[in-house]
Amino acid sequence: MKPFGRFLLVLIIIALMISSLAYAKKVYIRATTWDIAEGVKWIKEVFKEYEKLHPNVVINVQSITQGYSDKLVTSIAGGTPPDIFMWWDYPRLASLGVLEPLENVVDFSGVYPTLVKWVTYKGHIWGVAKDWTTRVIWYNKKIFDKYGVPYPKEDWTWEDFLETAKKLTHPKDGVYGFAVVPDPYAWEAWVKMNGGDYLSPDAKTMKGYLNSKQTIEAIKFLTDLYLVYGVSPSPSVREAAGGTYAMFESGKLAMIDSGSWFIGYMKARNPGITTKELAKRFGCTFLPHPKGKETMTMLHNAAWVVPKKSKHKDIALDIEKFLAKEGGRVMAKAGWALPISDKVAKELNLYSDPILGVFLRSLPYSVKDPSFLKREDWWKNFSKYIGDAFDMIMLKKMTVEQALNWAVDQSEQALKREGK
Amino acid sequence: MRTRTTSLRRKEEIAGYLFILPWIIGFAVFTAGPIAFSFFLSFHEWNIFNKMKWIGLKNYARLFSDPLFYQSLKVTLEYTVIAVPLSLITGLALALLLYPKVKGTSVFRTIFYTPSVLPMVATATLWIWIYNPQYGILNYLLSKIGIKGPDWLYSTEWVVPAIAFMGVWTVGPNMIIYLAGLEDVPQVYWDAAKVDGANWWQRFRYVTLPLLSPTTFFLLVTNTIGALQAFTQAYVMGGGGQGFGAPANASLFYCLYLYQQGWSWFNMGYASAMSWILTLIIFTLTMVIFRTSRSWVFYERG
Numbered sequence: 001m002k003p004f005g006r007f008l009l010v011l012i013i014i015a016l017m018i019s020s021l022a023y024a025k026k027v028y029i030r031a032t033t034w035d036i037a038e039g040v041k042w043i044k045e046v047f048k049e050y051e052k053l054h055p056n057v058v059i060n061v062q063s064i065t066q067g068y069s070d071k072l073v074t075s076i077a078g079g080t081p082p083d084i085f086m087w088w089d090y091p092r093l094a095s096l097g098v099l100e101p102l103e104n105v106v107d108f109s110g111v112y113p114t115l116v117k118w119v120t121y122k123g124h125i126w127g128v129a130k131d132w133t134t135r136v137i138w139y140n141k142k143i144f145d146k147y148g149v150p151y152p153k154e155d156w157t158w159e160d161f162l163e164t165a166k167k168l169t170h171p172k173d174g175v176y177g178f179a180v181v182p183d184p185y186a187w188e189a190w191v192k193m194n195g196g197d198y199l200s201p202d203a204k205t206m207k208g209y210l211n212s213k214q215t216i217e218a219i220k221f222l223t224d225l226y227l228v229y230g231v232s233p234s235p236s237v238r239e240a241a242g243g244t245y246a247m248f249e250s251g252k253l254a255m256i257d258s259g260s261w262f263i264g265y266m267k268a269r270n271p272g273i274t275t276k277e278l279a280k281r282f283g284c285t286f287l288p289h290p291k292g293k294e295t296m297t298m299l300h301n302a303a304w305v306v307p308k309k310s311k312h313k314d315i316a317l318d319i320e321k322f323l324a325k326e327g328g329r330v331m332a333k334a335g336w337a338l339p340i341s342d343k344v345a346k347e348l349n350l351y352s353d354p355i356l357g358v359f360l361r362s363l364p365y366s367v368k369d370p371s372f373l374k375r376e377d378w379w380k381n382f383s384k385y386i387g388d389a390f391d392m393i394m395l396k397k398m399t400v401e402q403a404l405n406w407a408v409d410q411s412e413q414a415l416k417r418e419g420k
Numbered sequence: 421m422r423t424r425t426t427s428l429r430r431k432e433e434i435a436g437y438l439f440i441l442p443w444i445i446g447f448a449v450f451t452a453g454p455i456a457f458s459f460f461l462s463f464h465e466w467n468i469f470n471k472m473k474w475i476g477l478k479n480y481a482r483l484f485s486d487p488l489f490y491q492s493l494k495v496t497l498e499y500t501v502i503a504v505p506l507s508l509i510t511g512l513a514l515a516l517l518l519y520p521k522v523k524g525t526s527v528f529r530t531i532f533y534t535p536s537v538l539p540m541v542a543t544a545t546l547w548i549w550i551y552n553p554q555y556g557i558l559n560y561l562l563s564k565i566g567i568k569g570p571d572w573l574y575s576t577e578w579v580v581p582a583i584a585f586m587g588v589w590t591v592g593p594n595m596i597i598y599l600a601g602l603e604d605v606p607q608v609y610w611d612a613a614k615v616d617g618a619n620w621w622q623r624f625r626y627v628t629l630p631l632l633s634p635t636t637f638f639l640l641v642t643n644t645i646g647a648l649q650a651f652t653q654a655y656v657m658g659g660g661g662q663g664f665g666a667p668a669n670a671s672l673f674y675c676l677y678l679y680q681q682g683w684s685w686f687n688m689g690y691a692s693a694m695s696w697i698l699t700l701i702i703f704t705l706t707m708v709i710f711r712t713s714r715s716w717v718f719y720e721r722g
Contacts, residue, residue: 070683077468096469236574239548239660240555380685391668395576410487417482 029059029312029319030082031304034068038268042336043130049330050322057315081307084316088302090119090126095376099126100306105317106324110341114366119303121373127303128323131337133259134297134362135186136284137161143168143175143254152255154286154358155295158221161288165231168254177231178255179244180222182390184383185372186257186298187222192367193289193296194218198386203374206382206411211404218290220400223393257287259300260338260359267336274335279354286362299366381418385410462692472689479693489694491669492677495580499673500647502584508639511594512632516624518595519602529599536592544656547586548573552660573660576670583653583671594639601635602628633717641709645702651675674698 033043040063047059062082064071069089075081076098093099101124102108108116108125115129137152144151149167152160165177188198196215199206209215226232233241233253241247245265248256256262262282267273289295304323306316327341332348338359339345350356372378389407392398398406437444462479464472483489514532518525535543550558551572559569572582605628613623629636654673659666664680665673678698682691 067683073468073686096467098469234554234574235662236553236571236660240552387663388668391666395667397576397668413485413487417485 025056027057027312027315029057029084029315030062031059032062032064032068032072032082032085034064034086036063036065038264038336042331042334045334046323046326046330047319049326050319053322054315054318059319076307076309079309081309083310083312084304084306084319086130086302087127087305088300089372089379090303090305091121091373091376091378093305094121094124094126098308100308100310100313100317101126102128102306102317102320106320108324110327110343111324112340112342112363114299114363115301115340118299118301118366118370118373127305128320129301129303129328129340130323131328131331132299132301132340132363133261133338134299134359134366135189135257135259135287136297136358136362137255137287138248138258138262138282138284139255140248140251140253141281141283142251151283152285152288156285156288157291158288159291162221162225162229162231165225165255166229169229169231171230174252176233176237176253178225179238179247179253179257180226180232180394181238181244181257182223182387182394184386184390187219187390188371189287189296189298189367190222191215191218193287193293194221195293198371198382199374203371205415206386206408210386210411211401211408216400216404219390219393219404223390223400226394227396260356263355264336275353275355282355284355284358286358286365295362295365296367297362297365298370299363377418381414382411385414458692458695461689462696464689466688467686468688469686475689479689480697482690483693483697488669488672488677492665492672492674495670495672496648496650496674498580499584499650500644502581503587503647503650504640504643506584507587507591507594507643508636510588510591511639512598512636514591514595515598515602516628519599529595532595533592536590540590540652541656543586543589544653545661547582547589548657548660551582573657573671574662574667576668579658579667579671583650583657586653586657587647594643597639598632598635601632605631630718631720634719637709637713637717641706644705644709648698648702648705649675651679655679 031043031047033040035043040061043061047061051057051059072081072085072087073093076093081098087093090099103125106125106128108128111129115132116125119125119127119129139152141151147168147170149164152164156164161178168177169175184198191197191214194214194217196212196218197209198215200209226234233247238244238247241250241252244253244256244258245262247253248262249266249269263275263278266278266282286295287297304320306313306320310316324340327344328337328339329341329344329348331337332339332344332350338356339348339350345351345360351360371382375382385407388410389398389403392403392406393400397403461472463474463476465475465479466472518529518532550556553559553569553571553574556569556572558572562569570578572578609627609631610623613627618626650673654665654671654676658664658671658676664684665671665676674694675698678691678694681687681694
């Protein structure tokens with residue numbers, strides 16, 4: 001028995017050594033995202049494809065749901081960033097010089113040009129889009145049918161929109177036409193399609209732009225929906241209903257201005273639901289436009305970026321290459337997200353999808369030069385005051401004109417304080 | 421003999437220091453160090469990534485020309501002025517109610533203390549519901565007595581008082597400390613007052629209250645400091661959870677603005693300057709309370 005035992009021991013040791021050798025050869029890549037649950041699942045599926053091609057690489061996906069940007073920024077500052085991570089405010093990190101530019105490494109020819117443009121800051125491309133959504137008007141068909149209102153067309157004007165919202169508002173039933181949710185980012189499209197803007201073309205000031213006639217007109221149109229026409233529920237009503245989506249889904253709100261997140265919201269509640277099934281209850285269409293003008297929309301695109309201090313930069317950059325080539329096929333095929341490549345969209349026949357098709361067709365209407373890509377201090381010195389101004393209008397503390405003039409003034413003062 | 425005791429003393433001293441060494445190290449590294457560093461930072465421009473740039477007093481100068489700094493100061497002072505007296509009075513009232521040794525007081529003491537054990541985030545989320553203008557229980561009850569309740573957290577006028585009123589919910593610690601204070605009052609004083617013909621109010625006003633004044637003094641100081649540092653409530657509840665300082669900066673508490681400067685915008689120097697100004701304010705207010713205490717705090721002396 002004794003010799004056999006020794007033999008077994010040696011065998012185990014050898015086996016351990018071999019396996020640890022193989023183990024040592026593996027490279028572990030750390031990727032972080034703010035996605036949760038199913039979002040993380042699909043990210044892992046995409047990375048699995050990469051791991052299949054590169055058996056020595058293991059990509060660990062870490063989901064950070066609380067204080068994502070704080071934690072990420074501190075980890076970068078501390079010199080221990082993840083190897084690759086999801087991000088959206090490119091100017092802030094790019095201006096600090098902590099991101100690796102990708103234009104010389106990754107072949108972006110297969111990716112939608114709009115998506116590339118929206119990750120470009122100061123002439124460099126900083127990320128490969130993970131997925132994206134434009135903003136559309138979602139509508140609940142049941143409410144339209146109930147009150148005999150025709151579904152909106154893709155080419156509709158602000159007047160059409162207002163009339164539709166009015167017809168759908170029935171306070172007695174607790175039903176509202178549209179939810180006005182002031183948001184400087186989302187409203188930029190409405191402002192721009194009316195010929196207004198937030199920032200001057202040289203991005204130095206908001207003076208003469210945020211308080212221009214066209215901008216005032218656009219903001220007045222949106223806030224009047226709540227203040228004058230009463231087609232929108234108040235924030236407290238929305239809150240009590242469990243949020244905008246819950247209110248919309250339950251048939252108390254006919255239209256919302258949102259992105260493809262609503263698909264994810266519905267999928268989480270109805271596992272396995274397809275967009276075609278979803279389209280039986282809900283539709284979506286382009287944002288309405290002022291008469292005689294063209295519609296526009298805002299894009300939300302999260303992208304994978306590589307920090308300069310990535311411990312495995314070569315592999316991280318190789319993953320970026322792979323992601324651009326993969327084009328979002330895995331997630332699109334699963335019906336989870338919109339692909340980042342037109343080739344994939346056509347291959348999967350997504351343009352004919354009653355819902356996804358709207359998003360794909362609206363992508364070229366994304367605004368041309370979004371303000372947040374023009375200044376690294378956009379959120380702090382500009383957007384914040386626009387948001388405050390919107391609050392003032394909604395609380396009836398100021399008229400639209402007063403509020404926007406006030407925001408310009410506040411922003412100018414803030415810039416002066418910083419000596420910019 | 422002498423040398424032996426000295427060496428024993430020395431040994432004990434060393435042992436003592438060794439025992440508290442972990443705490444000293446922890447204090448130096450995690451508390452004193454960062455405090456000193458933040459003082460140093462307040463004279464610099466620093467966004468964590470770039471090299472620190474010495475800018476002298478510029479952070480402080482900017483602060484005094486920043487309207488949001490004044491706004492946040494106003495919000496915090498308003499909160500303090502409402503919340504502190506309210507939680508002292510409520511704490512005292514509960515202590516007086518629960519002091520008599522009747523059957524079941526310990527049950528009630530526990531019940532009133534329970535909300536203080538809950539995490540602030542949970543409490544704040546609960547109160548968002550209580551305060552909902554349309555569906556909240558508070559406005560429902562007010563409507564029963566014919567009052568149309570305000571929009572609470574969604575209104576610029578009521579958001580701070582609303583957050584302050586919520587403080588009554590977590591008055592447990594004040595109640596306990598007042599109870600302890602009451603236990604210290606010798607029964608004979610009350611009995612003597614009773615014999616002298618003092619009624620309930622006179623006994624409370626001229627016996628209980630002065631004897632509790634050291635407790636009140638302690639609670640006034642600690643509650644004021646706590647109120648000036650309020651953060652979580654404002655972070656969770658502002659505008660019914662609509663965002664930082666919502667609506668329209670009406671709930672932009674000082675610490676909230678400080679946090680936003682530091683962690684949303686990475687103006688670490690500015691945020692440090694803000695925290696030192698807050699320290700100064702707290703110090704001054706505490707000194708004022710200490711000074712005035714001579715005229716209204718009575719210590720029992722044998």
